[in-house]
Amino acid sequence: MTQQLSTPGPAGETPGGPPPARPGRIRSLLGQVLADITPLRSSPDFRRIWAGQAVSSIGQQMTALAVSVQVYALTRSSFATGVVGLCSLIPLVGVGLYGGVIADRFDRRWIGLLGASGLALLSAVLTLQAALGLRQVWLLYAVVAVQAVFFALNAPARAAMIPRLVPGEQLPAANALGSVSMNLGLTVGPMLGGVLIGTVGYQAAYLVDTLAFGASLYAMWRLPAMRPLAGDARERTTVMAGLRFLRGRPNLRTSFVADIVAMVFGMPRAIFPAIAVAFYHGGSGVVGLLTAAPAVGALLGALFSGWVGRVRRHGLAVILAVLAWGLTIAGFGALRELWVGLVLLAAAGCADTVSMIFRNTILQEAVPDEMRGRLQGVFTVVVAGGPRLGDFEAGTVAQLTSPGFSAVSGGLACVAGIVVLALMRPGFVRYDARRPTP
Template sequence: MTRTASQAQHEQPDREGVAPGEPPAKRRIFADLTPLRISADYRRLWFGNTISWLGQAMTALAISLQVYDITGSSFSVGLVGVFSLVPLVLFGLYGGAIADTVDRRKLGLYSSVGACLLSVALAAAAFAGYQRVWFLYTVVALQAVCFALNSPARSAMIPKLLPAEHLPAANALTSMTNTSGAMVGPMLGGFFVGLWGYQAAYAIDVVTFGAALYAMWRLPAMRPERDEGKRGRASVVDGFRFLATTPNVRMTFFTDMCAMVLAHPRALFPAVAGLWFGGDAKTVGLLVAAPAVGALLGGLFSGWLGRIRRHGLAVLASVAAWGTAVAVFGLTRNLWLGLLFLALAGASDTVSMIFRTTMLQTATPDDMRGRLQGVFIVVVAGGPRAGDFLAGTVADLTSPALAITGGGLACVAAVALLALRWPAFARYDSHTPTP
C-alpha cells in the first residue's frame, strides 16, 4: 500500500513500537493516544468528529423534544427513530459502494456539508417559529442519508492514515467519542433547550460542524486502491460475494448479531425497574446509562488491548462476557449489583467493537472497505432493534427474567457454536490478517 502524505509525517516509534514519550505497551493501562500523536490528519479527524458528534447528539434530543411539544404524542416521538432507521439501513449499503468508487475525502466532505445544511435548516425554522412535524421527520430522514454516506467513507479512510498496529488504539478512541457523545450530548441538549429554546441547540450543532468540515477539508485525496481490471462503479452485490468468501470477516458480523439480537435487554428496562427494583423513571435512566458508563470505561482503560494479537479469540471472549453479564443481570434483584453487571457488559462490548472493527479494516482489501463498512452500519443499526423486538416478545410470552437471562445464555451458546463451526477465527493473528 502506498504511503499517504500524513503517514510520511509520522513520528518514528522506538524499538518497542511506541512514540517517544509514550509508556511501553506492556505497561500501558489508559487509552493509547499514539494515533493522535503520530498523524496530524487523524488527529484533526478525531477531534472534528468528537466535537461534531456532541452537536449531533444535542440535535437528536432537541428534535425528539420538539416533536413531543408539537404533537403531545409519544408515538410521534417514536416515529423519529423509524424515519432515521429506514434510510440508514437502505442507504448504508449503497453508501459503502459509493465509498469504494469515488474519492472518500470528497464523499466525506460533501456528506458533512449536507448534514451541516440540514442543521442550518433546523436552526432557521426554529428562529422563524416554524413548527411542522413533517418538516422534522424529513430532516431526520435526510440526516440518516448523510450519515449513511459519510460513515463508510470516514471509516475506510482510517487505515490509510495510520499503521495497522495502531488501529486498535484508534478504534478505542472512536468508541470513547461515540459513548461520551451519546452520554454528554443529550444532557447538553436538554440544558440549552431549557435555557434558550430549540434554536440554541440547533445553532450550536451548526457551529460544531465546523470542526468536522475543517478536518475533512485538510485530508489528502483518498481514492480507493483498485486493480486495473476492476475499474467502474463498485457493486453492492460484489461486496456480498466477497463477504461470502471471507469467513473471518463474516464472523465479526455473526458474533455481533449474537450479542445485539439474542442478549439485548434495553427494551425491558422500564418493566424491570419497577418489578425488580421498586424504582421509577430515574431507575430506568440508571439502567440505560450503566452499559454506556461501562463502555466509556472500557475505552478509557484500553491501553492493554494493543498487546493482543489473537483478535478473533478476543472477540469470542468479549461477546461471551457480554452474554454472561446480561444473564447474571437477569438473576440479580439488587439494583447496584445489576448496574455493575450492565457496566461490565458495556465494557465487554467496547472490547468486542475495537477488535471487530480492526479486523474489518486490516483483513479487507481497500477497494472493499466501504462496502463492508456499509454492512457494518446495517448490522449496528438493525441488530439492537431486532434485539428489542425479540426481548419484548419473549418477556410478554414468559417473563422478563427468562427473556434476559435466557437471552444472555443463548448468546454464549451461539458464540460457542460459531467458534466450533469456524475454528480458524479463534486463531486469527493480527500480524498476518486473513479475511
C-alpha cells in the same frame, strides 16, 4: 526501649523494604495499560478527524436521546419508541451498501463533507420543529430516516480513510482511540442532553448537535484528497463485488454475525424511557444516565486499552466480549437498584468496546484499499443497523410483556446465540493475528 535506627541503603533504599518505584518503570507500566496515543502524535489528519468525531458525537447522542424521549413523551409507547430504530434501519440497509460503493469510486473527503453537512441540516430541522411545538411523531420518524441516509454515505468513507492516515501497526491503537472519541460522545451527550431537555427543552439538545457538526466539517475540510487507490473501475461500481469478496472470507463474516447477535438481541436502548419510569420512577435525567452508562464503561475500556496490541487471538476475544455483553444486559433487566443497573450497563459497554476494537482490526487487516469502502459499507450496515433492529425488537417485546422481561430475555438470547456461533465457527475462535486468515 531502645529505638532502632535504620540506615538508608544505596539509591535511597531502606533495608527490609521494597525498593521505591522508579519513574521509568511506572511510565512503562502505564504505557502497557493506558490507550496508545501514537496515532494522535504521528498523524495531524487523524488527530483532527478524531477530535471532530469526539465533538460531533456529543451532539449526535444528544439528538438520539432527545428523539427517543420526545417520541415516548408524545405516545407513552415503548413500541413507538422502538419504531425510531426501524425508521433508520430501512434506509440504512438500503443505502449503506451503496454508500460503500460511492466511497470506493469517489473522493472520500468530499463524501465525508456531504454527509456531515446533511446531518447538520437535519439537526437544524429538529431544532425548528421542537421550537415551534409541532408535536408530530411522523416528522420525527421522517427526519430520523433521512439522517440514516446521510450517515450511510458518511460512515463508510470516514472509516475507509483511517488505514490511509496511520500505518498498519497502529491500527489497533487507532481503533481504540476511535472508540474513545465515540464513547466520549456517548457518555457526555446523553447526560448533557438529559439536563438540557429537563431544563430548557428538546430544542436546546437539537441546537447543540447542529453547532457541533462544525468540528467534523472542519476536520474533513483540512484533509488532503482521499481518492481510492488504483483498481478495476468497473469492479469499484458494483455492490456484488464486495459481497463476493465477503463470501470467501469466513472470519470476516463471523465477525459481522457476532455483532448482529449482540446488538439485535441484547440492545436495551429503546426501553430506557420505560425502565426509567417503571424501575426507578425517574424522568429524562434518569434516561440520560442509563443511556450514558454503557458509554462510560466503553470509554474506560478504550482508555485502558494498552493491552490490546499484545492480544493475538482476536476471534476468541470477540466471542468472550459478546458473551460478557449478554450476561450483563440480562443482569440489568433482572435487578431494580439504579446504581447496580448503571454498573452493569457500564460493564456491558466495556465489553462492547473490546469486541469493536478487534472486529475493526480484523476487517482492516483483511481488506485491500480498493475494496475497503464496500466492506466498510457492509460493516456500517451491521454496526449501525444491528442496534436499530435491536431497538425495534426490545420495544416490541417490552410492549407485549414488560421492560424487564425484554432486557433479560434479550441478554440470554445473546448468550445463547454467541455460544452457538462459536461452536459453528471454530476457525474464528482460533483466529490468530500473527497469521490472519480473513
